[in-house]
């Protein structure tokens with residue numbers, strides 16, 4: 476079997492492996508995604524970025540969760556993949572467009588090394604059927620919904636991928652890990668959902684804890700940070716510039732006049748990995 480090499484990066488502790496089909500002959504399958512992402516028996520990661528694929532002049536990446544499911548979008552994933560594209564010489568411009576299952580995203584490098592980026596995350600979508608959420612009509616903003624043990628004030632929002640933001644007086648990792656599986660797998664969400672517990676600190680700062688679809692508890696999430704900021708913005712709790720504090724660090728989320736969202740944050744390169752020949756055997 477030909478040698479398989481991957482690179483590993485993280486965005487605020489949200490770690491991803493990059494599997495480049497242009498450098499590896501073996502096609503990536505669901506079973507291999509799971510095996511690679513396993514923390515103790517594999518390389519360990521919150522997901523895999525599979526690409527770049529080229530359709531004419533379009534550059535595309537596929538985003539996989541550790542359970543092998545495919546996600547439409549990932550905010551940290553987009554920044555991480557952009558840093559990879561720059562490191563490997565695929566992208567030389569200061570600003571370029573990357574395609575994911577959720578459509579196109581413009582990324583702007585803010586420094587020479589390409590480890591700080593601004594990403595145009597598009598418009599948040601609150602309408603139930605677009606997220607999707609079943610059993611509700613119209614927008615779901617601050618609705619009392621029962622999950623696991625209680626009613627929670629929930630706002631559902633798509634950033635290309637589905638998110639459910641629960642507003643709380645105080646958030647904790649323990650609460651996210653306890654409640655996450657109930658929300659992720661609730662009957663209201665036919666495609667499952669990413670959950671954010673959100674505490675408003677003041678008009679410019681929110682604190683969130685995250686439980687991701689297909690991944691579980693993570694240190695940070697780009698789409699999760701934008702979803703929580705969008706929910707807080709929609710309810711008038713914050714202004715147009717919000718710092719989102721997470722276990723792994725901070726992201727800046729900014730709202731344009733028309734509601735469009737920009738996310739700014741860093742990426743760190745961890746290293747490259749050559750798999751043992753028998754790893755997929």
Ligand SMILES: N[C@@H](CCC[C@H](N)C(=O)O)C(=O)O
Pocket residue numbers: 489522540545546547548549550551552636637669687688689690693695696697698699
């Ligand atoms: N970590 C991500 C989100 C990854 C995808 C998510 N688990 C999903 O299934 O939608 C981010 O930084 O946005």
